[in-house]
Amino acid sequence: MSGAKKIHNQTEVGVVAPPQTVAIIMDGNGRWAAGRNLPVGDGHREGTRALRRTVEAAIDQGIAVLVVYAFSTENWERPPAEVATLMEILGETIDRELPDLALQGVRTRFLGRRDRVPSHLSEAMGELERSTAHLETLCLWIAFDHGGRDEIVDAARRLIEDGLASEEVDEAAIAARLNAPELPEIDLLIRTSGEFRISNFMIWETAYAEFVFTDTLWPDFDSEDLRSALQAFAARDRRFGGR
Ligand code: IPE
Ligand code: IPE
Ligand code: MG
Numbered sequence: 001m002s003g004a005k006k007i008h009n010q011t012e013v014g015v016v017a018p019p020q021t022v023a024i025i026m027d028g029n030g031r032w033a034a035g036r037n038l039p040v041g042d043g044h045r046e047g048t049r050a051l052r053r054t055v056e057a058a059i060d061q062g063i064a065v066l067v068v069y070a071f072s073t074e075n076w077e078r079p080p081a082e083v084a085t086l087m088e089i090l091g092e093t094i095d096r097e098l099p100d101l102a103l104q105g106v107r108t109r110f111l112g113r114r115d116r117v118p119s120h121l122s123e124a125m126g127e128l129e130r131s132t133a134h135l136e137t138l139c140l141w142i143a144f145d146h147g148g149r150d151e152i153v154d155a156a157r158r159l160i161e162d163g164l165a166s167e168e169v170d171e172a173a174i175a176a177r178l179n180a181p182e183l184p185e186i187d188l189l190i191r192t193s194g195e196f197r198i199s200n201f202m203i204w205e206t207a208y209a210e211f212v213f214t215d216t217l218w219p220d221f222d223s224e225d226l227r228s229a230l231q232a233f234a235a236r237d238r239r240f241g242g243r
Helices: 029-034 040-060 080-102 119-131 148-161 171-175 223-234
Strands: 010-012 021-025 065-072 106-111 138-146 188-191 210-213
Touching: 029 040, 040 065, 040 080, 040 138, 040 223, 065 080, 080 106, 080 119, 080 138, 106 119, 138 148, 148 171, 188 223, 210 223
Parallel strands: 021 065, 021 188, 065 138, 106 138, 188 210
Antiparallel strands: none
């Protein structure tokens, strides 16, 4: 025997099992732009290039499910011109980037509210979901107008609408009424730009996620950043409250 200790995330010595579900809080677009004296929209546009690069890197690195936080329920508070630019960029991403990724087997799905984005965008979101539903290389979930609290409030409403008695309300009943019940819990959550907070992202689904924070601003994020986050994850000992 080699005497090497088997730890939770390693199948055998030196072979690292990738996390099933990886999420990224894609932060730092504004600072990236400000550092170059560019308008904030240029930072967001560069962010979509980083998204494409990261999805391709995730495929190469064996990730099956990737969730990205693109717009929070609080981001509506930003200046109207920035919000309008973000909506425009979502449209461009749906029209151009995501169909290119579909050619590489990427299924795209959206998390979050659909009732506040412009109707042409909610229609485009649904259309892209339908046209990529058969693809299996990687499932990309884009959290747009997502808020973890909003999602739980919505689940609570559905419990009532479904007529559950109080003794029928348990974790499974709530989980089944979240925005995407089929989405596995998050194993690894990466946040870029040196901020150490969750900013209302999937607060139910990250209950036992491993967190990796990097100073890299989102537009600069690349395959090496992803690799080093996966390495950090591989060294973690996940205990889930047990021994
Ligand atoms: C993340 O970048 C994108 C969104 C929140 C939509 P930011 O725009 O928050 O970038 P910083 O945090 O201001 O640098
Ligand atoms: C979180 O980033 C939302 C997204 C990355 C889409 P923010 O920049 O909005 O978060 P705070 O305001 O720094 O917490
Ligand atoms: Mg930010």
